[in-house]
Amino acid sequence: MASNINAVIGQSGGPTAVINQSLVGVIEGLYKQSGVGKILGSKHGVRGILNSDFIELNDLDSGLLEQVAQTPSSALGSTRDKPDEEYCKKLFESFRKHSVGYFYYIGGNDSADTARIISEMAISSGYPLRVYHVPKTIDNDLRTTDHCPGYGSAARFVALGLMGDDLDNRSLKGVKIDVIMGRDAGWLTAASVLARQQEDDGPHLIYVPEVDFSEDKFLGDIDRIYTKLGRCVIAASEGIRYKVGDKHSLVTEKAVQGGEVDAHGNKQLSGTGALGDYLSDLVKNKLGPIIAERTTAKLRVRADTFGYLQRSFPTIVSQSDAHEARICGRMAVEYSMTAPNGLASGSVAIKRISEAPYKVDFFPTALTNVARQTKPLDAAWVKNGCDIGNEFILYAKGLVGPLPIPGKLF
């Protein structure tokens, strides 16, 4: 006889290349549980719970599941909604109505906070609900876990993109600026350093939000590299910021007019080329005349913004990332059933066991250890304000996987 305790799975926030691996991991985990009745996929995160907009995920063909696992972006749809008290009451009405006893929410720190709020409301209202957050973010900025599923694949895209772009710049020279995602943390931008295999390879300069941005230093750095190599490739985070007094202001705010803010109070930094164009114009106007006078050649400056390609490009996936994302989904189910260390609700985290061979383990942690605050890149890993050190390379290479080695003739 089928159980009448049902489970809900949702996906939230920005998609990744492996978020569906976690979804399929949760589904596989639930298939092994006899105490679970309906497995309900909530369409577009909490919004689907609010509107009772579910898909039944019981008895899916394993071939389709594997195909979904290998497909980037959120197969259940996503949302940027952040439930408040009123919103949460409606979620509980839906949970009660559908006899939901297990809720798995795959997302970043905002989603962990949503899970925390729902979990706390369930406890205070005496409704028996186990809530497990499955970590997901290309930004890699969740606390407690060593790294986040989704990061390795996006970092792989960034490293490959910079590698190709450096080869491109090697052939036609000039200054090239690549703007990389990452609102508050430089993890993804830092991954560009993995493209550098030989001393004169780009990226030659790397700017992350963890270091205050100075236009004068930026121009001086470029001038130094360009004078030495006759070219310069730069990776800059979309979140780079000036320090003005004791406050920070985003460089992109200078570049964008009337930018958007989402429900979480986050400024829209992606889906626009404004920052790249602003930095490009800065180099053209300030450094162009100086270099033109010195070399008698016009300075070629270009900027690209990698944009949404970073998080959803099919076939560019780190194998370890895909594998871990899947396991995180399975562990969320296991932890929700066994409540290890008393954690009937929580988040799945990753612990690094060794660097070489790269090996990890998984553990449960409280939702309060993941929700809301983010984890910046270690400031000691940033060198001279414009480069990333070997500590990061050691940390990141297992997450990104082996990269091709370019063949060069000179």
Next chain:
Amino acid sequence: MASNINAVIGQSGGPTAVINQSLVGVIEGLYKQSGVGKILGSKHGVRGILNSDFIELNDLDSGLLEQVAQTPSSALGSTRDKPDEEYCKKLFESFRKHSVGYFYYIGGNDSADTARIISEMAISSGYPLRVYHVPKTIDNDLRTTDHCPGYGSAARFVALGLMGDDLDNRSLKGVKIDVIMGRDAGWLTAASVLARQQEDDGPHLIYVPEVDFSEDKFLGDIDRIYTKLGRCVIAASEGIRYKVGDKHSLVTEKAVQGGEVDAHGNKQLSGTGALGDYLSDLVKNKLGPIIAERTTAKLRVRADTFGYLQRSFPTIVSQSDAHEARICGRMAVEYSMTAPNGLASGSVAIKRISEAPYKVDFFPTALTNVARQTKPLDAAWVKNGCDIGNEFILYAKGLVGPLPIPGKLF
């Protein structure tokens, strides 16, 4: 005894993911010729000839050659120089000085024109020189040949990029605009249609330079799709243009201030996000209020410019494209030795033999059949001014190779 007739190879114009396959094809071809002495790689195209800046390519290890072949961008470096009479005189001085009897130039229509000028100057000055152009361009706009090496791989990047971006847009909705390379021809933008495997898949709208752009039609098209699907993914060429009287003006010129012009008179359209941001603002400002009134939700609009990633991303390569690029290099050497149909100088072209199985053959053609003018996309393949028909899909799918099939749950 080694011959004292030497060969020069150069690469020109914008790099591609497979231009080094052609380079290695030429090198391999020359290794089989006993009548050739030194094989000189000219650094940065004609500029290397001008400055006697060569690398000897004889006796390279086959492992290194294969590694170079699989590396994107131009291993010899590239140039945008277009030789005039004075420049050509200097090239001949260099050719005479270095006893060069064979010149292979890998590039697009501008490079074919450079090859033509040099070839004609050699004939008129009585200098025995055989010049073969090896076709290369992601734009696919060369005349005579069925398609161009470099196109299939860039088209694969665009198709995969749009596929991932459509999945992304499916999860978070809104209007997404992707700006694709292609100054004068819509071939690369058209390839975005290959991402569409089911009826409601994006891209839902495709805009190419071959059709006059109208902002009113653009907004009306988006409104129609958005009303039907609640989302809309758009692929737009960087070269879309308005018709004003009997003249055309680029949309990007309205968006870019003080844009650059290169030595060939080409306007800089790449390396800036201005067009995407302009179109994005247009949709936000004109369509946003109308849709907000109808749906009570704020219209989410984002734009990405795929930029240089399209032409130099490592590992995103069409297998048929890589293979054909290699063969084109080898055939250039063979034709230069045998002068078929009296073509002691010329260009290598591709003829399509069959669609299924996809099969091609190669033939030599006069440089005048390739130089200067470009080949637009067949206007009959564009449907309703905003879509690409099945004729193109049939043409392109063999060039791009098999694509993944996304797994979907709804």
